[in-house]
Amino acid sequence: MTNSTGKALTNAEKQKRYRIKQKQSGKKELRGYLTPEALACYSEIQQKTDWNDSLLLSNAIRLMYAAHKCGQIGLLYNWLTEHKR
Template structure:
């Protein structure tokens, strides 16, 4: 990859360009750390669905939102706690 002057782009410039394109398309980057329990769940879901990190996170947030709208967050939390997940 090169910029308009023909000079090759550095990795930092490529990352900045990529993030800028993602923001323009309406996407937002989220980061965080997973607990060991959440990581086990993540690995299981990833193996069963073959979703990448981005799709897995997007779907997890959408499902959590649906549970919230249906009044099921407490039920889900109880299930996770009971099953040590």
């Protein structure tokens, strides 16, 4: 990749361009740390679905929203607690 002056882009410049393109397409970057329990769940879901990190996070948030709208957050949280997940 080169910029308008013909010089090769640095890795930081490529990452910045990528983040700008993603932001322009309406996407938002989220970061966080997973607990050991969540990491085990993540690994199991990733293996069964072959989803990448981005798709897995997007679907997880959408599913939580659906559970919230259906009044099932408490039920899901209780299941997670009972099964130590």
